[in-house]
Amino acid sequence: MRATTIHGPGDIRFTEVPDPTIIEPTDAIVRVTSSCICGSDLWPYRGENPITEGATIGHECIGVVEEVGSEVRDIRVGDFVVVPFDHCDGTCAHCLAGVQSACVNLGMTTSGQGEYARVVHADGSLVRVDGVSGGAPDPALVPSLVALSDVLPTGWHAAVAAGVKPGDTVVVVGDGAVGLCGVLAASTMGAERVVVMSRHEPRQRIATEFGATHVVAERGKEGAEAIKELTGGVGADAVLECVGTDQAMGTAFAIARPGSTVGFVGVPHGVELPVRRMFQKNVGLAGGMAPVRRYLPALLDLVLAGTIDPGKVFDLTLPLDQVAEGYRAMDERRAIKVLLQP
Amino acid sequence: MRATTIHGPGDIRFTEVPDPTIIEPTDAIVRVTSSCICGSDLWPYRGENPITEGATIGHECIGVVEEVGSEVRDIRVGDFVVVPFDHCDGTCAHCLAGVQSACVNLGMTTSGQGEYARVVHADGSLVRVDGVSGGAPDPALVPSLVALSDVLPTGWHAAVAAGVKPGDTVVVVGDGAVGLCGVLAASTMGAERVVVMSRHEPRQRIATEFGATHVVAERGKEGAEAIKELTGGVGADAVLECVGTDQAMGTAFAIARPGSTVGFVGVPHGVELPVRRMFQKNVGLAGGMAPVRRYLPALLDLVLAGTIDPGKVFDLTLPLDQVAEGYRAMDERRAIKVLLQP
Numbered sequence: 213m214r215a216t217t218i219h220g221p222g223d224i225r226f227t228e229v230p231d232p233t234i235i236e237p238t239d240a241i242v243r244v245t246s247s248c249i250c251g252s253d254l255w256p257y258r259g260e261n262p263i264t265e266g267a268t269i270g271h272e273c274i275g276v277v278e279e280v281g282s283e284v285r286d287i288r289v290g291d292f293v294v295v296p297f298d299h300c301d302g303t304c305a306h307c308l309a310g311v312q313s314a315c316v317n318l319g320m321t322t323s324g325q326g327e328y329a330r331v332v333h334a335d336g337s338l339v340r341v342d343g344v345s346g347g348a349p350d351p352a353l354v355p356s357l358v359a360l361s362d363v364l365p366t367g368w369h370a371a372v373a374a375g376v377k378p379g380d381t382v383v384v385v386g387d388g389a390v391g392l393c394g395v396l397a398a399s400t401m402g403a404e405r406v407v408v409m410s411r412h413e414p415r416q417r418i419a420t421e422f423g424a425t426h427v428v429a430e431r432g433k434e435g436a437e438a439i440k441e442l443t444g445g446v447g448a449d450a451v452l453e454c455v456g457t458d459q460a461m462g463t464a465f466a467i468a469r470p471g472s473t474v475g476f477v478g479v480p481h482g483v484e485l486p487v488r489r490m491f492q493k494n495v496g497l498a499g500g501m502a503p504v505r506r507y508l509p510a511l512l513d514l515v516l517a518g519t520i521d522p523g524k525v526f527d528l529t530l531p532l533d534q535v536a537e538g539y540r541a542m543d544e545r546r547a548i549k550v551l552l553q554p
Numbered sequence: 555m556r557a558t559t560i561h562g563p564g565d566i567r568f569t570e571v572p573d574p575t576i577i578e579p580t581d582a583i584v585r586v587t588s589s590c591i592c593g594s595d596l597w598p599y600r601g602e603n604p605i606t607e608g609a610t611i612g613h614e615c616i617g618v619v620e621e622v623g624s625e626v627r628d629i630r631v632g633d634f635v636v637v638p639f640d641h642c643d644g645t646c647a648h649c650l651a652g653v654q655s656a657c658v659n660l661g662m663t664t665s666g667q668g669e670y671a672r673v674v675h676a677d678g679s680l681v682r683v684d685g686v687s688g689g690a691p692d693p694a695l696v697p698s699l700v701a702l703s704d705v706l707p708t709g710w711h712a713a714v715a716a717g718v719k720p721g722d723t724v725v726v727v728g729d730g731a732v733g734l735c736g737v738l739a740a741s742t743m744g745a746e747r748v749v750v751m752s753r754h755e756p757r758q759r760i761a762t763e764f765g766a767t768h769v770v771a772e773r774g775k776e777g778a779e780a781i782k783e784l785t786g787g788v789g790a791d792a793v794l795e796c797v798g799t800d801q802a803m804g805t806a807f808a809i810a811r812p813g814s815t816v817g818f819v820g821v822p823h824g825v826e827l828p829v830r831r832m833f834q835k836n837v838g839l840a841g842g843m844a845p846v847r848r849y850l851p852a853l854l855d856l857v858l859a860g861t862i863d864p865g866k867v868f869d870l871t872l873p874l875d876q877v878a879e880g881y882r883a884m885d886e887r888r889a890i891k892v893l894l895q896p
Contacts, residue, residue, distance in 0.1 A: 306811070309812070314812030373838070470656030476833070487825050488822060490839065490842060494842035499836065501834060503836070
C-alpha cells in the first residue's frame with residue numbers, strides 16, 4: 213500500500229510499504245477513508261523525538277473494516293468505524309476502570325496516514341458509525357468523525373481530568389487543535405466562563421465558535437496577571453494544559469486556584485513540575501494519554517446529533533499524497549490541523 | 555514566657571522569650587496546655603531548612619484562650635480549643651472553597667512548644683472543645699486532641715486528596731505519625747485493604763491498631779513488587795505519600811494503578827515528579843499543606859465519640875522543659891512522636 217513515512221527531521225514521504233496484515237486473531241484491518249496530522253506528529257518531524265527511518269506515521273483515522281481476525285465478534289467486515297489512536301482490549305482491569313490508554317494489551321495506530329491500518333483488539337477498540345453505507349459518510353460529517361479518533365477525546369480528557377463542572381471558570385492553555393477541543397469540552401460540560409490563551413486570530417475565532425467567552429493574548433507572567441484580574445485574584449477553577457512544554461505547564465500552575473486541578477494532555481517535553489507550589493497551593497495534576505474508547509460512544513452521539521462540530525479544527529484539507537505539505541503547513545503554523553483525503 | 559527555640563542544627567533550647575501579644579484585633583492568645591513535636595520540625599533540626607537563630611518553634615498545640623482581640627466574636631476567653639497549625643480567616647474565597655491552607659490571610663502557630671501561642675484570625679481558626687471546664691480535659695483525651703492540631707488532619711488530607719473510597723486498596727508510603735494517621739483515615743473511610751509500608755515493628759503495630767490489613771516491609775523496587783503481587787498486578791486504588799522525599803514519591807507512583815491519584819502531604823524535599831510516567835499511566839497527584847480547619851470539627855466529633863484514637867501515635871511524653879530530648883528521640887527514631895506537657 214501507499215503510506216506516509218518519516219525518514220528524518222522534516223523528511224516526510226508518501227511511499228510504498230508492505231500492507232498491514234492480521235497478526236493476532238483479535239486484529240482488524242481498516243481501509244482508511246480519511247485521516248489527519250496530529251500536533252504530536254510534529255515532535256519527531258522537528259527531531260525532538262527519536263525516529264526510526266522509513267517508519268510509517270499517523271495515528272488518527274476513520275474507515276471501513278476490510279478484514280477481521282478469527283476471534284473478532286462485534287466488529288464486521290464492511291463496518292464504518294472510528295479508530296481510536298490507542299487500541300485496547302476492553303476487558304483488562306485498566307479498561308474496566310476507564311483507563312483504556314493504560315490497557316495491558318495497549319496498541320497504537322501506526323499507519324493512519326496510509327491506505328490501510330492494523331487495529332489490535334478490534335472489538336475493544338473500534339466504534340461503529342451506524343447508518344453509513346458503502347463506506348462513505350456524509351462529507352460534512354467527515355472532519356468531525358476524524359476528530360473523534362484523537363483530538364476531541366484528548367481535549368475532552370483534559371476537561372474531565374481537570375474536573376470541569378457547570379458554572380466553572382476554565383482556562384485553556386494552548387490554542388492548538390487539542391486546546392480548541394478543550395474549549396469545546398469545557399463549554400459543553402457547562403463551564404460558565406471559558407478562557408482561551410491565544411494570540412492567533414484564526415484560532416481565537418474557532419475558540420469563540422467552540423464556546424470560549426474570553427480570549428487572553430498575553431503569555432507568561434502577563435498572561436497569568438490577566439487571568440488573576442479576570443478571576444478577582446482567585447484563579448481558575450480548572451486549567452487545561454494542552455501543549456506539553458515547561459512554559460505552558462508553568463502558566464497552568466500559576467493561574468490555577470488553590471484546590472483546583474490542572475488537567476494535562478500535551479505529551480510532556482522538558483517539563484519540570486513545580487512540586488513546591490503544588491504543595492503550598494494544593495493544586496493537583498491529573499490527566500495523561502487520553503482513553504479515547506472511554507469517551508468515544510458518547511462523543512459520537514454528540515457529533516451525530518449535531519450538538520458539537522469538532523471538525524472545525526481542520527482548516528486545511530489535502531490529498532493524502534501531499535501529506536508532506538500538510539506537515540510543513542502545521543510546522544509553520546500556517547494550518548491548525550490538516551485533514552487528509554485519499 | 556518560656557518556649558522552645560532553635561539556635562542551629564541539633565540545637566534546641568527551652569528559653570525565656572517575650573510573651574506573644576495581640577497585634578491584630580482578630581487575634582487570640584492561647585495558653586498552651588499540651589503540644590508536641592512534628593516530623594517537619596526535624597527538617598530545620600537536621601539543618602535541611604534555613605534557621606533563624608533563636609526563633610521559637612512548634613506549631614501543634616491545644617489550650618485555653620487567655621485573651622482575644624476586639625473583633626473576635628465566636629471565641630471567648632476561657633474556651634478550651636484545638637489550634638490548627640495553619641490559621642485562616644474563614645471568609646476568603648479559598649477558605650470558602652475548603653482550602654484554608656491557602657487562606658489569603660494565612661497564619662501559622664510559631665510558639666506551639668511554648669507557654670503561649672498567638673493565633674491570627676481566632677474566629678476562623680480555633681475550634682472549641684465543649685464541656686472542658688477549668689482548662690483540663692480528660693487526660694486520656696489529651697493526646698488525641700493534640701493530634702487534631704496537625705498530624706491527624708494531615709493524614710486525613712492525604713486520604714481525601716487520593717480519593718479513598720469504600721472498598722479501595724490503599725497503600726500508605728511512610729510509617730511516621732502522619733503515615734499512621736493516613737492509615738487511620740483510609741480505614742475510617744471504608745478502605746477494604748490498607749497496606750502500610752513499614753519496617754519498624756512498633757509502627758507496624760500501631761498501623762495495625764489503626765486498621766492496616768497488610769504490612770509491606772520491603773522498600774524501593776522490592777516494595778513495589780510486593781504491592782504489585784498484592785493487587786494482582788493492577789496497583790493500588792489510592793496511594794498516600796506521607797514522607798516528602800524523592801524516594802517515597804517514586805515508590806508512590808510506581809505502585810499507583812493507572813487512573814488513580816497519589817495524595818501527598820509530606821513537605822517535598824528534593825522531589826522530582828515523574829511527569830512522563832504520570833502521563834503514560836494517567837496517575838495524578840493531589841494534596842499539599844492540609845486545610846486543618848476544614849476537617850477539624852468532624853474529626854473532633856470522631857475523637858469525642860471514641861470512634862478514633864489518633865493519640866496512639868504518641869509513644870513518648872516529656873515535660874516541656876525536656877523538649878530537646880524529644881527532638882533527639884524523634885531524630886534518632888527512638889520515638890514516633892513526642893507529646894509535651896507543661
